[in-house]
Amino acid sequence: MKDGIANNSTASISQARKAVEQLKMEACMDRIKVSKAAADLMAYCDAHIREDPLIMPVPASENPFREKKFFCTIL
Amino acid sequence: MCDQTFVAATFGPCDNCGTASPLMNIYIKNEPINYCSFCVEVMACQGLQKGETLATLKKECESLKKKLEEDRGKLNDVELQQVAEKVEVVGALSIKTRRVLKGHTNKVLCMDWCKDKRRLVSSSQDGKLIVWDGFTLNKEHGMSVPTTWVMACAYAPSGCAVACGGLDNKCSVIPLSLDSNENCAAKKKTVAMHTNYISGCTFTNSDMQLLSCSGDGTSALWDVESGQLLQSFHGHTSDVLSLDLAPSETGNTFVTGGCDKKANVWDMRSGQNIQSFECHESDINCVKYYPSGDAFASASDDATCRFFDLRADREVAVFQKDSIVFGASTVDFSLSGRLLFVGYNDYTINVWDVLKGTRISMMFGHENRVSRVRLSPDGTALCSASWDNTLRIWA
Numbered sequence: 001m002k003d004g005i006a007n008n009s010t011a012s013i014s015q016a017r018k019a020v021e022q023l024k025m026e027a028c029m030d031r032i033k034v035s036k037a038a039a040d041l042m043a044y045c046d047a048h049i050r051e052d053p054l055i056m057p058v059p060a061s062e063n064p065f066r067e068k069k070f071f072c073t074i075l
Numbered sequence: 076m077c078d079q080t081f082v083a084a085t086f087g088p089c090d091n092c093g094t095a096s097p098l099m100n101i102y103i104k105n106e107p108i109n110y111c112s113f114c115v116e117v118m119a120c121q122g123l124q125k126g127e128t129l130a131t132l133k134k135e136c137e138s139l140k141k142k143l144e145e146d147r148g149k150l151n152d153v154e155l156q157q158v159a160e161k162v163e164v165v166g167a168l169s170i171k172t173r174r175v176l177k178g179h180t181n182k183v184l185c186m187d188w189c190k191d192k193r194r195l196v197s198s199s200q201d202g203k204l205i206v207w208d209g210f211t212l213n214k215e216h217g218m219s220v221p222t223t224w225v226m227a228c229a230y231a232p233s234g235c236a237v238a239c240g241g242l243d244n245k246c247s248v249i250p251l252s253l254d255s256n257e258n259c260a261a262k263k264k265t266v267a268m269h270t271n272y273i274s275g276c277t278f279t280n281s282d283m284q285l286l287s288c289s290g291d292g293t294s295a296l297w298d299v300e301s302g303q304l305l306q307s308f309h310g311h312t313s314d315v316l317s318l319d320l321a322p323s324e325t326g327n328t329f330v331t332g333g334c335d336k337k338a339n340v341w342d343m344r345s346g347q348n349i350q351s352f353e354c355h356e357s358d359i360n361c362v363k364y365y366p367s368g369d370a371f372a373s374a375s376d377d378a379t380c381r382f383f384d385l386r387a388d389r390e391v392a393v394f395q396k397d398s399i400v401f402g403a404s405t406v407d408f409s410l411s412g413r414l415l416f417v418g419y420n421d422y423t424i425n426v427w428d429v430l431k432g433t434r435i436s437m438m439f440g441h442e443n444r445v446s447r448v449r450l451s452p453d454g455t456a457l458c459s460a461s462w463d464n465t466l467r468i469w470a
Contacts, residue, residue, distance in 0.1 A: 016132035022310070022348060023139035029350070029388055033150045037369070037387035038158040041412070042430060044367040045162075048411035053455040054470075055165060055413060064193070064210050065173045065456045065470035 089114055102309055147389045155382070155391040159430035165413060168426065172440050173456070174468035176207055178214055182462040184446050187237075189230045192453045196237045197466055198225035204239055206251065209456070209468055216251055218260040227276040227287070238266070238285055240273030246287045248299055267297045275318045279343075286329060286343075288315040294331050296343060308341050310348040317361045322368045330371050332359030338373050340385065352383050354390045361405045365429075366412045372429075374403035380417050382429065394427045396434060405447045410454030418445030424459055424469075440467055 050056055053063065060066040088095050089111035096111040110118065181201035188195045194215065196206045202223045206216040222243035229238045231248075240246035246267035249259055267273065271290035278285055279296070284305065288294040294308040294315055313334035321328045327343040338359055340350040357376035364371045370384045370391070378399050382392035394415065401421035408415055414435070415427040424438040424445055443462035450457050456470040 013129055013132065016129060016136060019136050020132055020139065022351070023136060023143060025347075026350060027139060027143055027146065031147065031150050031388045032386045033152050034155070034384070034387045034389065034391060035153045035158065037384040038153065038155045038391065040386075041155070041365070041367070041370060041384070041391075042159060042162060044365075044369075045411050045413045045430060048366070049413055051454075052409050052411035052413065053453070054168065054170060054409050054457070055411065057169060058455075063455050063470060065468060 091118075102307070147387075150387060151389065155430065156432045159432075162430055164431070165428055165435055168414075168436055170426070170436075170438060170457070170469050172438075172467050173470045174209065174212060176209075176212060176466040176468070177464070178205055178207075178217075179203065179464045181464060182443070182446070183460040183464060183466055184224065184226050184241075185228045186447050186449060186458055186460040186466060187228055187230045188449055188451050188458065189234045190232055190452050191234055192451050192455070194230070194234065195449075195458055195466075196228050196230050197460055198228035198239050198241070199464075200224050204228060204237060204249070206237065207466075209451075209458070216259055218249060220247070220260065220263070224272070227273050229277045229285075231278050231282045232280065233282050236282060238276050238278065240267065240276050240287060242272050244269050244271060244273065244289070246273050246276045246285060246297075248285065264299075264302075266299050266302050267295060269293065269295070271314070274314065274316045277318065277320055279320060280323055286318060286320065288318040288331055290314040292333070294318055294329075294341070306343065306346045308346055308348070310339055310341075310351075311335050311337065316359060319363050319371065321364055322366060326368075330362045330364065332362040332373050332375075334358040336375075338362055338371070338383065340371075350385065350388060352390065354381055354383075355379070357402070360403065363406050363408060366408055366410065372406050372408065372415055374406040374417055376402035378402055378419075380406055380415065380427070382415075392429070392432050394432060394434070399425070405445060407448045407450050407457070409450060416448045416450070416457055418448045418459060418461075420444045422461075422463075424448060424457075438469060441465070 090109050091114040098109045099115050179199040181199050183197050183199045186197040193209045198204045204218045222241045225239050225241040227240045236250045238248045245265045247263045247265045249263045266285050267287040269289035269291050276287040285297045292311045296306040311333040315331050315333040318331045330340045332338045336355045338352045339348050355375040359373045359375045361374040372382050374380045379395040381390050384391045401419045403417050403419050405418040415429050417425050422441045426435045428435050441461040441463050445461050447460040456468050458468050460466045
């Protein structure tokens with residue numbers, strides 16, 4: 001990291017202090033277990049998978065990108 | 076492109092002692108302060124507790140980091156892949172190229188969909204932005220901006236404007252007019268000003284605020300109307316390459332990824348860095364939230380994509396294969412969050428099963444690096460932008 005005109009110790013001390021504060025703050029976080037997080041992710045997928053047009057394709061007539069019809073523009 | 080420039084030097088009277096000397100423009104709690112280097116030193120030494128030196132601070136840092144790892148590890152009772160074993164395998168996907176958008180004369184660097192699910196804006200190294208109608212391939216607007224390498228572009232939620240930014244270090248908002256004869260670029264308004272290139276930008280939930288991230292290591296929230304800086308976000312120690320806003324239901328946070336291999340989650344209101352993840356082995360090129368907002372994925376030059384859960388505060392999946400050696404430059408989820416589309420520098424897009432951690436299929440078609448993939452707002456199509464000067468719409 002470029003320090004510009006500053007003395008190396010100045011920037012490093014404030015950087016180190018900031019890093020310590022940041023870590024202390026992160027340490028206080030309320031975490032949940034991975035099993036619960038994974039279960040929630042799976043539940044979300046499950047709930048929405050039927051509406052996902054890339055996994056459960058809707059009929060071509062309802063998907064404007066898949067339609068065989070060619071669009072013409074009037075010049 | 077990786078030099079830190081937000082600690083810049085100017086000349087003038089020091090805010091503290093008043094003597095004219097080279098000043099350091101630094102930020103204390105997001106307030107810009109211009110002190111001469113002597114006053115900066117004095118300030119840094121104030122508040123240092125008895126016996127506190129650089130060495131003790133560094134040691135404290137190390138021990139805190141270790142404790143954090145331990146705490147995170149304690150909750151790792153099972154792998155996502157194991158939990159997902161009982162989930163049905165995704166059937167064969169029938170995703171093919173449905174449209175090829177030709178018109179750019181140089182690498183397409185970025186694109187964004189409009190909320191109306193049919194229009195999209197793309198930006199290119201040639202300094203042009205094109206607004207396309209995805210259904211008809213009609214080019215609705217073509218604008219030149221006075222910079223090359225327009226690395227970021229975004230469509231406003233209302234559909235009435237686009238934002239773009241690049242090597243000019245600025246992010247500008249261009250209102251789109253319905254009159255095709257009018258020169259849109261003339262109405263361009265500069266909103267964001269950074270001290271290095273703009274790598275990403277996005278509107279927040281309205282046309283009124285713009286979030287930008289830059290090669291200067293910072294991200295910032297701007298008011299579009301006045302161009303005022305509302306909040307700045309400092310914490311990355313190198314270029315920030317990508318940002319993504321949390322889906323609206325989950326509140327005011329966003330995630331950024333940078334060249335310092337870290338992905339940081341920020342609170343938009345306070346400017347605080349809430350969580351930080353350092354698992355990648357190289358630059359993070361792209362970050363994207365999972366549709367529920369509880370997790371995000373990141374794509375990196377280390378040829379892997381990783382999946383991080385925010386509530387468990389750890390990496391829960393790594394998408395990698397020995398045969399994949401090229402960096403991943405872009406990532407997006409499908410509507411349900413089950414599929415992860417990753418664009419690589421080997422010209423392909425790989426589709427991964429998010430829960431099982433396996434690759435489902437590969438999408439071929441581009442003739443150069445894939446720079447951006449984005450799902451349309453209703454999930455029916457995926458648009459990919461590439462260095463081969465084209466965009467493709469897959470559905």
